[in-house]
Amino acid sequence: MHARFVRSAAVAVAVTGTLTWAPAASAQPSEPTPSAPAQTPAPDPGSVEITTKDPAGDVLPGATFLLLDSAGQEAGRGKTDAQGKLTFSDLAPGVYRLKEISSGSPLHDTAADQDVIVTPGATARVTVVDPIKPAHVTLKARDNKTGKLLPGSTVNIGSGDTTLLTLTTGHKGTTTGELPVLNRRAEFWVKQVTAPAGYDPYTQAKTFTAGPGSPVTVTITNAKTAPKSQPTPTRPPSGKQTDTPSESTSGGSKPKLTATGTRASESSLTPARDGAESASPSAPAGSLARTGADATPWLIGGAGVLLVGGIAAVVATHRRTTPEPQQDENTDTN
Missing domain, CATH: 2.60.40.10 (Immunoglobulins)
Incomplete structure (x- = not known):
């Protein structure tokens, strides 16, 4: 047995005496065709105007510049005119790099590179000062x-x-x-x-x-620095006694003498002719004669000798001058 399909809100299908309900078929609506998006108008181009001067403010003609875009591609090249001006036109907005290639003057050096921002429909004005060559x-x-x-x-x-x-x-x-x-x-x-x-x-x-x-x-x-004068070196002490008297700075003290050899305070005993020892000191070889109170005995002894000698001379002279008594030759003898 063939089943019959009836378009209605519901379709009853008899299958071996059993009825079942199924949704009715419906037509799907067609999708709309997408339209192309509206194009955004391109921004207005901008420009860069350059004026070149020296440190004194005078304009410099003949300076050569190179303009590079953000990708490093050349966007313009040119020289300043008689008024020291140069303009790059029809530039898309963005950041550009301005490089001076030559100052056009034998007395001036080129300026450092700098960035220039170009905005839509505006002119970016840049003043470049070229320094004097050092x-x-x-x-x-x-x-x-x-x-x-x-x-x-x-x-x-x-x-x-x-x-x-x-x-x-x-x-x-x-x-x-x-x-x-x-x-x-x-x-x-x-x-x-x-x-x-x-x-x-x-x-x-x-x-x-x-x-x-x-x-x-x-x-x-x-000029070379003059050498400083060196002080005359003094002879270092040798540790030996010298014959030069040393003066004492203490008030009232007598100068002391020092000598090499036997010290002046020491004396030696000299044997006399009769075998007895004489207590008179003999100056050792190389020693200095004693001075001051130590010479008193010698002076007294010398004075005594001179005194005795003088007395003896007076007596001898007196004897020679006194006449001897004479005998009378006319004395009678018995």
């Missing part, structure tokens, strides 16, 4: 007599009250550096702050002039 300074230190190059000489170089450069000579006695120049021609001073070892510092005033990019040689001469 002077190339060579410093030498020499001996004032031999001309030998000396290491270890330190100098300050500046203008007015400002120190612009400090240089120190190396082991070959020379060194180099770049001196900033603020004008087309300027005067600078040199001061030595450290002299080479063994030399007096250079104290005289020294000045020089330098221009942009010009080479300059500065030479400092130093």
